[in-house]
C-alpha cells in the first residue's frame with residue numbers, strides 16, 4: 001500500500017515537472033522574442049500566435065530544412081505555392097464540407113468543451129503509462145537479465161493493462177466506424193472518464209462540429225458566394241496536378257511539395273502553438289502507380305523519421321503510431337508522434353490517400369486527372385502518398401526539446417544555467433561576435449569578422465556588458481557559437497570561440513571561421529548528413 005502511494009506521488013511529481021517545464025517554455029518563448037499571443041495589447045486572440053524576431057528565424061530555418069530535404073534533394077519532387085481561397089466545390093469533392101468534423105462533448109459542471117476522441121485516447125495512454133512503469137520496474141529489478149519481450153508477454157499486470165487498452169480500442173474503433181456518437185459517449189461513461197477540471201462525469205451528448213472557417217466572396221452574403229479558408233494545403237496540390245504534370249516534365253512517380261497557411265476552427269484549442277486556428281503546414285503529395293502505394297508509403301514513413309532524427313536531441317522522443325481508423329480518404333495512415341511536455345502527440349501524418357481526392361475532383365470537375373501509364377498502355381488516376389507536418393508543431397517540438405536547465409560550476413560555487421539546445425543549423429543566430437571591450441580598435445576588428453561571415457550566416461554583434469552576460473543572453477536564444485575578438489586578435493588574427501552546449505572555449509584563426517560554421521551550423525552540412 002505504502003509502495004503504491006509512493007509510486008503515485010512520483011508520477012504526480014513527474015507530471016508537475018512536465019507542466020512546469022511547459023509553462024517555462026511558453027514564458028521563455030515570449031520573453032526572448034520567439035512567440036507572442038496575437039493582438040497581445042488587446043489581451044491576445046485564443047489559439048492564434050505571432051512569431052517574434054528569433055521565432056521568425058527559427059521558423060524560416062525549419063521551412064528551409066523541409067523544403068531543401070523534399071524539393072532540392074529529390075529530383076522527382078517539385079514545389080508549388082497555391083492560394084488560400086479555392087472554389088468551394090474543392091471542399092465538397094474532398095469531403096471536407098460533409099465530413100471534416102470533430103466529435104465534441106461538454107462537461108456540464110466545468111462548462112469546458114473537449115474532443116471526445118482525445119478524452120478516450122488520453123485515457124488509454126494512462127494504461128500505456130502503467131505498462132511502461134512495470135517495464136521500468138522489471139528492468140531495475142533484473143538488470144541485464146531482463147527480457148522485455150518475455151516480460152510484456154507474461155507479466156500479469158502488463159497483460160491486464162494491455163487487455164484494457166485492447167477492449168477500449170476495439171469498441172472505440174467500432175463506434176468511430178459506425179459514427180455512433182451515443183456509443184462514444186457511453187465509452188466515456190463506462191470508463192469513468194472525468195473532466196480534468198471538475199472531476200465529474202456529468203457530460204452532454206457528443207455532437208459533430210465542422211472545423212472549416214467560411215466567409216463570402218463578392219458583395220452578396222448568400223450561400224452561392226460562400227468560400228472557405230483552406231483547412232489543409234493538400235487540395236491546392238490536387239487541383240493543380242494536371243498543370244504541374246504538363247509543365248514540370250515530371251513522370252509518375254513524382255511529388256509536389258508546398259508550405260502554406262491552413263485554418264481550422266479548433267474549439268478545443270489549448271497547448272500553445274500545438275493546436276492553432278491559423279497555422280502552417282508543410283505537405284507533400286507523392287503520385288504513384290496504383291498498386292505501388294504501400295512501397296512508397298513505407299519509403300516515406302522511413303524517410304520522414306530520418307528527417308526528424310537528423311535534428312533531434314534524443315531519437316527516443318519520436319515514435320510511430322498507427323491510426324485506429326483511417327480518414328475517409330486513406331487506406332493506411334501513421335503518425336510520427338513526439339514526446340511533448342503535455343504528452344506524446346502527433347507531429348506529422350503520413351497517409352496513403354489512394355485515388356480518393358483526384359477521383360473525386362475528376363468526377364465533380366469533369367476534367368480527367370490522369371497520367372498515361374506506358375507499362376499498361378492506358379490512362380490511370382494515380383494513387384497518392386502524403387506526408388504532412390505542421391510547421392508550428394514542429395517549431396514547438398524543437399523548442400521544448402531544446403529548453404535546458406542545468407547546474408554548472410562557477411569557480412567554487414554552483415549556478416543555474418538555462419540555454420536552448422537547438423540544432424545549430426536551425427538556430428536563429430549561428431554566431432554572435434563580441435569585441436572584448438569597446439576600446440583599442442576591437443569593435444572595428446569585430447565588425448571585420450562580421451563582414452567575413454554575414455553573407456552566408458545569420459550572425460549578430462554585441463558589445464554591451466561583460467562577456468559572461470553576453471554569453472548568457474546568447475545561450476537563452478540558442479546561439480551555438482560566440483566569437484570574441486580580443487587584444488591577441490590584433491596581433492595574430494585569432495579569436496576565441498565558445499560553444500553553447502559544452503561552454504568549451506578554444507582559439508581559432510579568423511580565416512577558418514567560415515569553414516568552421518559551414519561544417520557545424522549550415523543547412524548544407526545538415527543535408528549531407530541526412531543523405532549519408
Ligand SMILES: Nc1ncnc2c1ncn2[C@@H]1O[C@H](COP(=O)(O)OP(=O)(O)OP(=O)(O)O)[C@@H](O)[C@H]1O
Pocket residue numbers: 232264266273274275276277279280281346347348349388389390391392393394
Ligand atoms: N490546429 C492545428 N494547429 C497546428 N498544427 C496543426 C493543426 N492541425 C493539424 N496540424 C498539423 O498538420 C499536420 C497534418 O494535419 P492532419 O489533418 O493530418 O492533422 P490531424 O490529424 O487533424 O491533427 P490532430 O489529430 O492533432 O487534430 C498535423 O500532423 C499537425 O502537425
